[in-house]
Amino acid sequence: MREPPGTTGLILNEPLLWEKGKKGRRGFSLPRRDVGFYPLDEESFGEGPDFPDLSEMDVVRHYTRLSTWNFGVDTGMYPLGSCTMKYNPKVNEKLANLPGFSGAHPLLPFHHCQGALKLMFELERLLAEITGMDAVSLQPAAGAQGELTGMLLIHSYHKTKGRPRSKILVPDTAHGTNPASAALCGYRPVAVKSNEAGVLSPEPVAQAMDEDTAGIMVTNPNTLGLFEENIQEVSEIVHKKGGLVYCDGANMNAVMGMVDMGEIGVDVLHLNLHKTFSTPHGGGGPGSGPLCVKDYLQRFLPVPRILHEKSEYILSEDFPESVGKVHAFYGNFGVMAKAYCYIRSMGPENLKKASQLAVLNANYIKESLKGVFHLAYDRPCMHECVFSDRTQRAFKVTTLDMAKRLMDYGFHPPTIYFPLVVSGAIMIEPTETESKENLDLFIEACKSIAKEAEEEPELLRTAPRRSRTRRMDETAAARRPCLAG
Amino acid sequence: MKELDELTLPDDLRYAEDHEWARMEDNKVRVGITDYAQDQLGDIVFIDLPKVGEAIEKGTRFGTVESVKAVSELFMPVGGEILAVNGDLDGAPGLVNQSPYEGGWMIQVTPDNPQDLEKLMTHEAYLEMLKGLE
């Protein structure tokens, strides 16, 4: 059996930027001055910022060392539930940075940016096909912004029907951005409890749904990794009272080529290109959150929209019922280009295969760890599975302790304490790009940790022990915030 | 986190459903959160309290208490005018964790109806309620 990835190694310290450098040092080749100096009026002009002066080597060492304190998908397995930390293909990085794309000014006349407009136009159609929806806007800059745009769209729809509504149904398993986005739109989120099987039942939805409710925000598969098997009936109940069905598509990686969202009653859906479509997470973005809608809602999509007229691609603002703009320009084009490359590289069969293997990997982990951790819902899962710390709490060991100990074994912890419906939740999403050997190493590590929880719990409570820093004092950070140096 | 039998629930206080306690002191009511609440929240980092002189009804929100990982709203166990607010909590929110019934008190209220205190739970009833939550 192979050794777990986690080990010790020499890692170097690195001070803060302003603790280095010397005034007058230069890290930048200043372009040649070929014009004279012009006067600066005293009222408008001043001193400039207090930045440290560093040499190029100072800067390179600084960030190289900082990078060694990080852990990426390229370093090791990152089984974060609902984040879909799959491999980020390098060719996509290279091609998204071709000079015509990276150097493109967004306000160029259409004739001079056809390649960029064509890429976006085609990507819209690819995403529409994958989701089974009719029209797409690539403008939202992240999933949460896609949700907001979807809420705005639903709000506009009801306004044009002459009856603005004030509430929206949100399952108890929903991601925090769902109620937050709804509230930004002036909707009051009304919670709907999932049943003992972990999915929505039609009855509580029917009870909560009325003519003052704008619709429902579902996630499918949901955050417990389960397919919302009653979705057709739930959608019918909502539609009957004139509401719309919004689907948070964060978990799309489970169902590509398998499920047609348009067919099951979804009216509006957002995608996360930085999850399902392999664009890198970047330590917290940039992402991209395209919004996909049914035909009768496309008139509300943000503007400008890309049209193909007389063999030219153009941007059109001629949509008087549009919700408006959520981004100054067209969204995160640089991210879209990577997703486009991914979809073209995978093709239809491999996208379906990716979903099948993602689901296989998650079920394999579920079966292997079933006796080790308490399984929240003992039924087949989709691309992620949820455990809890119920078993280990008998030894006064928590989900947090086990997550920190996983680091010592060389794995990024899974998502913890979410969804809220499972106390001490541990949500594991391996994705399809992890091989069986890696999954087996992860499973072995989890088994070792469960054993340590019983026999040597102190190891867990003081974990991580091999990282550069130990557990942080988050309380002090919040009581006496120090947010700038 | 504490087991139920490890909690401190003084018998001279009254308890509300959402984990506030109330103590009558010379016709004034002192309010804070229970040992159970502070234990569930974890290290408290910030408390948002009303201003002296504000009149707030029973059952209405009077503030929020934040820990590193959670936020909880605070509701008036009895209605009335805010007579005093514990200024120590500004610089030392941890007092609520260390001493939830003494140093960690939150507000003092001139009650509209002093009899409302009797409608709140005794420490035994509160413990029963907590058992039901598990």
Added chain:
Amino acid sequence: MRYLPHTEDDISSMLQAVGTGSLDELFSVVPENCRRKKPLNLPEAVTEWELNELMQALSSTVASAPDYKVFMGAGSYEHYLPASVNSLLGRSEFVTSYTPYQAEMSQGTLQAIYEYQTLVARLLGMEVANASLYDGASALAEALLMAIRVTGRKRVAVSCLVHPLYRRVVKTYLEPTGYEIMELPRLKNGRTDLGPLADLDGPAALAVQSPNFFGCIENLRLMGEKAHERGALFITCFTEPLAYGIVKNPGSQGADIACGEGQSFGIPPSFGGPALGMFASMAKYVRNMPGRLVGQTLDMEGKRGFVLTLATREQHIRREKATSNICTNNSLCALGAAIYMASLGGTGTRELARLNHDKAEYLKAELKRAGFKLPFDCPTFHEFVVEFPAGFELRHKELLGKNIVAGLPLAPYYPELCNHYLLCVTETKSKEDMDVLVREVAS
């Protein structure tokens, strides 16, 4: 397929462990009526070599440097990016990592973003900056919502010289909740007219851009005073952070919130995105701030480290009562900006800003000399407005054919300003480039 490691053997042994007969059977939980009837109708997979070709073909149709001289700004700026910046930004430990919720494994991102927050706060003269928002436009919308939360008031005043596309995003964000936006008109000299502010009852905020959309530097100190007189928060926004290399920063002029676009620092134009929403405020408002915040702390052995903090403002804890719904932001872009600012240094920032300013002044002088009218008599940074003769659209189009983009026409945004064009000069334009431009527009 090179991204899918499973062999047939892997699949069969794993199916056995799961107790399922086939991959399709794994999906038996999905009801029949939810399944796709037809396979995905997408183009067949391309090889890496075919992908290279098709992307090159698309890219080559776009007008960009060095082939084209683009004299446009308006919220997207061409600056030189040193090789060192791109090289460091490409390190996969930064690129392929997740949001730093597990602090011990993410100290690289956390320290880098803490440094970014500090540099942004120093640049803008403010006390606290967040870890980034999506772009300048959404940053302004969030700033206005924050001012509404802080003051409890429902009306805001926004200058018509704030970037027109930013104002549209603001309208989209504020409309559903019924907050009122009063648009302030402009003066003949290219600055904002604050007159109507006196008629606005109970303003939560006054928002202006400086340098504004016409490139003019506003008198922020005066405007801040007026805002505070009315009990409103003073919000300043910007599209070009390099301006603050020499322009007086918003903090020194009374801003309560300073926000805007940081793309110029380390991020190429990228057809408008990804961008970088910079956001900073006075410390007393920090609990109302949107977006992530990195704070300094100690670990359990007393070693300095960094964590995401004050998370109870955010959606994953506060849910519908959060200060914003933002989750994924633009962290890698913030990192790029920090590396760029670190490379420039304080001295370099001042020099580069001065160079941008002086190059634009040169072009202004040459255009004046050639007989063109510059209608706004105000100090500018590196953007300014020129009035070209009637019918210039034709010449503008001809110049496109000569690989020159001679400014952005203002008429679509300010209909009364036909024949007016917004020009931008950065350090990427040589004296020769500018001489050619003047010669071409004058002929």
